[in-house]
Amino acid sequence: MALLCAAQFVSVLDVNAVVVALPSMGRELGFSREGLQGVITSYVLFFAGFLLLAGRLADLYGRRRMFVVGLALFTASSLACGLAGSPLALVGFRAVQGLGAAFVAPAALAIISTTFEDGRERGFAMGVWTAVAAGGGAAGLELGGLIVEHLGWAWIFFVNVPVGVASIALAFLLLEEGRRPETSRRPDLPGATTVTAGLVALVYGLTRAERAGLDSVTAATFAFAAVMAAAFVLVERRAKDPLIPPSVFRSRDLMGSSVVAFANTATTSPVVVLAALYVQGVLLYPPSLAGLLGLPFSLSVMAGSFLGSRLLEKLGAGRTMALGLLGICAAALLTAGISVGGGVAYVVSGAALSGLSLGCSAVASTAYGASAVGESQRGLASGLLNSSAQVGTALGLAVLFTVAAVAGGGEPSPEALVAGYRAAFFVGAGIAAAGALAALLLIQEK
Numbered sequence: 525m526a527l528l529c530a531a532q533f534v535s536v537l538d539v540n541a542v543v544v545a546l547p548s549m550g551r552e553l554g555f556s557r558e559g560l561q562g563v564i565t566s567y568v569l570f571f572a573g574f575l576l577l578a579g580r581l582a583d584l585y586g587r588r589r590m591f592v593v594g595l596a597l598f599t600a601s602s603l604a605c606g607l608a609g610s611p612l613a614l615v616g617f618r619a620v621q622g623l624g625a626a627f628v629a630p631a632a633l634a635i636i637s638t639t640f641e642d643g644r645e646r647g648f649a650m651g652v653w654t655a656v657a658a659g660g661g662a663a664g665l666e667l668g669g670l671i672v673e674h675l676g677w678a679w680i681f682f683v684n685v686p687v688g689v690a691s692i693a694l695a696f697l698l699l700e701e702g703r704r705p706e707t708s709r710r711p712d713l714p715g716a717t718t719v720t721a722g723l724v725a726l727v728y729g730l731t732r733a734e735r736a737g738l739d740s741v742t743a744a745t746f747a748f749a750a751v752m753a754a755a756f757v758l759v760e761r762r763a764k765d766p767l768i769p770p771s772v773f774r775s776r777d778l779m780g781s782s783v784v785a786f787a788n789t790a791t792t793s794p795v796v797v798l799a800a801l802y803v804q805g806v807l808l809y810p811p812s813l814a815g816l817l818g819l820p821f822s823l824s825v826m827a828g829s830f831l832g833s834r835l836l837e838k839l840g841a842g843r844t845m846a847l848g849l850l851g852i853c854a855a856a857l858l859t860a861g862i863s864v865g866g867g868v869a870y871v872v873s874g875a876a877l878s879g880l881s882l883g884c885s886a887v888a889s890t891a892y893g894a895s896a897v898g899e900s901q902r903g904l905a906s907g908l909l910n911s912s913a914q915v916g917t918a919l920g921l922a923v924l925f926t927v928a929a930v931a932g933g934g935e936p937s938p939e940a941l942v943a944g945y946r947a948a949f950f951v952g953a954g955i956a957a958a959g960a961l962a963a964l965l966l967i968q969e970k
Contacts (some may be wrong), residue, residue: 540664577908594627599688722752778968781893787959828883842967848885
């Protein structure tokens with residue numbers, strides 16, 4: 525568990541640390557303002573796009589093996605990122621880093637779900653896993669700033685290398701292979717190609733829509749994603765060994781948990797980002813202080829993770845997910861109390877409630893969703909849950925940023941910005957409420 529959490533901590537820490545390091549990267553490597561976005565986008569595209577394929581490969585060829593492959597890619601590309609001498613090189617190696625993370629996440633989650641027994645033990649393990657992710661997110665902002673200030677941006681990537689090397693060595697000593705003879709089949713390459721291309725196109729389109737709106741390129745990207753989705757369905761109907769067996773889609777528990785994972789991130793991620801923009805753009809707080817205001821959210825997620833593991837046992841999965849999402853809904857409505865004159869209390873209290881609620885809901889959806897299928901499909905289920913969360917983040921950011929821009933009339937005045945942010949928070953609350961209803965309707969308690 526410590527080994528798996530160490531890998532999770534480093535990968536999550538690296539995401540936020542890179543955000544802090546972007547200005548330094550831009551100055552030293554000569555990035556354009558638009559080009560800097562590629563450092564983030566390339567990672568997200570390959571991470572989200574390859575999760576389903578990576579999860580299935582973990583089931584077919586061994587979870588420890590895919591965990592090690594992912595760590596090797598992540599570690600080697602981290603070293604290459606730190607040594608990159610041009611914008612193109614850095615963006616390219618960040619894509620490989622995202623690919624490595626895509627192999628690590630579902631394999632590690634599948635190992636946890638098969639190592640720990642169903643019930644209190646697995647719920648606690650999932651609570652630890654979620655808490656570590658929150659801790660990595662919080663530490664990324666603070667440690668990233670210190671590393672960039674004292675050592676330089678390259679060390680954001682270099683610190684991953686010794687952790688990665690040690691984790692690879694320990695994986696062979698501590699982890700079981702976890703491959704079953706009956707799952708030793710060849711991967712469904714046509715299915716893998718179509719679903720991966722579709723996911724990459726969808727996430728790219730959502731990311732672009734957030735910045736450029738629904739222009740011709742964005743519309744074409746969405747159309748391509750739809751074509752790939754249709755092709756995937758046709759391919760899977762004829763495949764002898766489909767990438768996603770039909771039984772997966774017939775599992776209401778897994779589908780319900782995936783919907784909840786989507787709703788969790790579609791609401792919390794954009795609300796946190798918009799609240800940070802409000803603190804800096806309207807209240808004129810410096811970035812360092814605005815970053816500190818994100819700590820209540822991360823710390824509350826850690827507390828909510830352990831609370832969620834207890835509630836999962838007492839209330840059941842569906843009720844725990846619904847309760848968490850209703851808390852996220854209430855937090856978004858609370859944050860909507862901001863004004864031009866002041867609103868730090870609303871931001872901090874909303875972040876604390878949102879984090880606590882997210883911890884509860886995320887633990888329940890992850891633990892229950894990963895357990896909803898047979899042991900031979902745990903990697904695929906983990907990939908599906910991770911993919912739902914990643915698409916939720918991208919779609920939530922695109923939708924809520926668009927709502928904020930439209931409701932604010934595109935004006936840069938503080939009054940217009942606050943009006944836009946409040947409208948976005950109300951929409952986010954609606955998404956969370958819909959997710960809570962879905963949890964109650966779809967999840968079948970055992």
